[in-house]
Amino acid sequence: MEHDGKALAADETDAHHHRTPGLASVHVRAIITWLAIFPLAALGMSALGDLAPAWPPVLRAFVLTLVVVPTAVYFAVPRLLSFHARMTRAARRRRGSRV
Template sequence: METVPGTAVLTPAAPAPAAPPAVPSVHVRAIITWLAIFPLVALGMMASAPLTEGWHPVFKALTLTLVVVPTAVYLVVPRMMRAHASLAGRRGGRS
């Protein structure tokens, strides 16, 4: 196939890559994290109170955080971040 000088060959343009989702501000992330941690700590304190009644407060905090932190980091906060992203997307991306 020969090309004639001065003619352009048109090829279909590749679709533009999708923009990555906007990361919420540090303030929004702090609020979301607090909203995840506070209820977990409150429920954990009430649930563990009968079992840890005579324990030193440091050991109570240790056992509570051993449960609350992984639960928040791996389960609750990611779900809340997805929910926030979904809501922010519906409102036009404001976060």
């Protein structure tokens, strides 16, 4: 998406070139996605190494992604984003009560 010739991040609005309020930045979402996928991939690779050591690497990667991607997209990432939102709101309330 572009605004006045500048590319916008996925979480920015076109109208004012500002991030949508309440939405985690693209950087935070990237970190949260990595935090969801890395442990799932590490566990899956360990399990597949024990269960299917003779499988070709491409087949192992295919089976691993069949499990990891839906688990991350539908379970892990939404819960981590929810946790992040709760922590952000709590931090804002604490900052507001100190003023």
